[in-house]
Amino acid sequence: MAERLKFSPAEQLEQALAADRLSHAYLLVGGSLEERLEVARRVAAALNCLAGKGGQACGLCPSCRQMLGGNHPDFHYLEPRGASLKIDQVRKLELELRLKAFQGRAKVAVLSRVEDLTLEAANCLLKILEEPPPGVYFFLLAAQPDAVLPTIRSRCQVVYLPSRGLPSVGWLYWQEILSSDLRRLMVELLPRLEREEDLRAVIEGLILACREHLVWELTGEEGLLFSHGFGQGGDGLSGSECPPGPDNIAGDRPVSSGEDVTRLDSRWIPPEVLWRCYKHLNKARIYLEQNANRRLLLEVSLLNLYRELKSGSI
Numbered sequence: 001m002a003e004r005l006k007f008s009p010a011e012q013l014e015q016a017l018a019a020d021r022l023s024h025a026y027l028l029v030g031g032s033l034e035e036r037l038e039v040a041r042r043v044a045a046a047l048n049c050l051a052g053k054g055g056q057a058c059g060l061c062p063s064c065r066q067m068l069g070g071n072h073p074d075f076h077y078l079e080p081r082g083a084s085l086k087i088d089q090v091r092k093l094e095l096e097l098r099l100k101a102f103q104g105r106a107k108v109a110v111l112s113r114v115e116d117l118t119l120e121a122a123n124c125l126l127k128i129l130e131e132p133p134p135g136v137y138f139f140l141l142a143a144q145p146d147a148v149l150p151t152i153r154s155r156c157q158v159v160y161l162p163s164r165g166l167p168s169v170g171w172l173y174w175q176e177i178l179s180s181d182l183r184r185l186m187v188e189l190l191p192r193l194e195r196e197e198d199l200r201a202v203i204e205g206l207i208l209a210c211r212e213h214l215v216w217e218l219t220g221e222e223g224l225l226f227s228h229g230f231g232q233g234g235d236g237l238s239g240s241e242c243p244p245g246p247d248n249i250a251g252d253r254p255v256s257s258g259e260d261v262t263r264l265d266s267r268w269i270p271p272e273v274l275w276r277c278y279k280h281l282n283k284a285r286i287y288l289e290q291n292a293n294r295r296l297l298l299e300v301s302l303l304n305l306y307r308e309l310k311s312g313s314i
């Protein structure tokens with residue numbers, strides 16, 4: 001069960017900054033890539049803000065405006081070139097970090113997908129982390145801490161982002177699957193899923209959404225739902241008065257155009273159908289871990305889900 005956090009990871013880091021307790025290296029894990037990056041950006045802005053109070057960026061000063069515009073000279077963002085983060089990228093970053101900050105404040109280096117560092121690049125980064133240049137802060141981003149080399153991980157404070165994005169993304173896709181006809185599943189949804197940066201997280205979100213739906217159909221008990229409020233348009237942390245029950249699911253989705261005779265009726269789905277969907281999604285996750293072809297895996301999974309849901313709607 002996820003704890004409802006009193007403070008978000010970004011707020012916790014801002015508080016550490018306000019108390020002058022900010023570490024020089026953090027490993028941000030969990031959430032989506034955008035969420036991880038957003039936390040790093042927010043703290044980077046606060047570090048360089050010319051008017052910031054309480055560890056927060058003002059959003060208005062020249063430095064904040066540069067951060068918002070994505071052109072702050074002391075903000076360095078590195079992401080894999082091709083399949084991996086390479087040693088020449090890390091070396092170039094190091095050279096830049098050894099220079100004094102342009103605006104005399106903090107330099108922030110954000111490395112995305114550090115699980116994809118080559119071994120040489122990881123060793124190079126490790127040396128920098130062991131003796132960081134003064135005034136430099138590192139934010140390493142990864143989907144999961146286990147995928148990061150232990151030597152790198154041990155040099156960082158690990159910050160876990162709540163899995164807020166996971167259930168809500170899962171719910172959105174789940175609702176879409178419930179309300180789509182076969183054509184829309186294959187022509188619109190499949191390519192979008194295929195492009196998902198973190199498909200595994202999306203499938204896990206779908207598994208969770210399907211499980212939640214099943215629990216709801218079986219019990220109607222909002223209290224038993226792990227993520228009630230997720231995917232209902234709220235922020236997912238404040239709770240919701242309406243559980244993601246059958247009346248809400250797919251209720252406000254636009255119906256696709258045309259005759260749409262094959263549209264699934266998502267108002268009520270028998271638990272046994274949801275259970276079979278759950279098993280299909282679990283299988284998809286296992287195949288993904290075994291590096292199965294993404295497109296094929298998605299095609300088969302969506303087709304199976306469609307068949308199951310259609311059988312349940314008759």
Ligand SMILES: [Zn+2]
Pocket residue numbers: 048049050051052057058059060061062063064065
């Ligand atoms: Zn500012």
